[in-house]
Amino acid sequence: MAEQVTLAVGRRAARAILIDDAGRLVLIKRTRPGQERYWTAPGGGVEATDASVEDALYRELAEELGAEATDASQVFLFSSPSDTGSRCSTSSWLGWPAWIPLRAAARSSAIRRAAGYELDRVDLRRDDLVEIDLKPTALKEFILANREALLLEAGAA
Numbered sequence: 001m002a003e004q005v006t007l008a009v010g011r012r013a014a015r016a017i018l019i020d021d022a023g024r025l026v027l028i029k030r031t032r033p034g035q036e037r038y039w040t041a042p043g044g045g046v047e048a049t050d051a052s053v054e055d056a057l058y059r060e061l062a063e064e065l066g067a068e069a070t071d072a073s074q075v076f077l078f079s080s081p082s083d084t085g086s087r088c089s090t091s092s093w094l095g096w097p098a099w100i101p102l103r104a105a106a107r108s109s110a111i112r113r114a115a116g117y118e119l120d121r122v123d124l125r126r127d128d129l130v131e132i133d134l135k136p137t138a139l140k141e142f143i144l145a146n147r148e149a150l151l152l153e154a155g156a157a
Helices: 053-065 109-114 137-154
Strands: 009-019 024-030 038-040 043-045 067-069 073-082 085-095 099-101 117-123
Touching: 009 053, 009 073, 009 137, 043 053, 053 067, 053 085, 073 137, 085 137
Parallel strands: 009 085
Antiparallel strands: 009 024, 009 043, 024 038, 024 117, 067 099, 073 085
């Protein structure tokens, strides 16, 4: 008989693999005092008030990018141990125009920089992604291994 494993989930996150109409991956460049600069996919923690991981993703995209998003498709799931249990991150693919920046709702770039992040776009048709520190590393490896398929789905191949 197989042993049943019980895992405590410490933190759940919803991230987006966003590709714009020019075939560029939309990322957030984080700069924090005392830390090396790194990049992350837009999104964030799942809150108790979120009805689902997908709802958390749409809320986070509205907060971070001022973007309205629909039709997310989960493509990558990653977990890692943490002090409070397993940290689980769900990444969903959204191609243009499944996410649309709302200019009226978007934060100004000055406010984003003051908060330690700014939007960055990385061309997936070149090797620019190889050169940056995208966290988690497993997401970077997934995107690099599947970039042709992601570009094809986005209509930017």
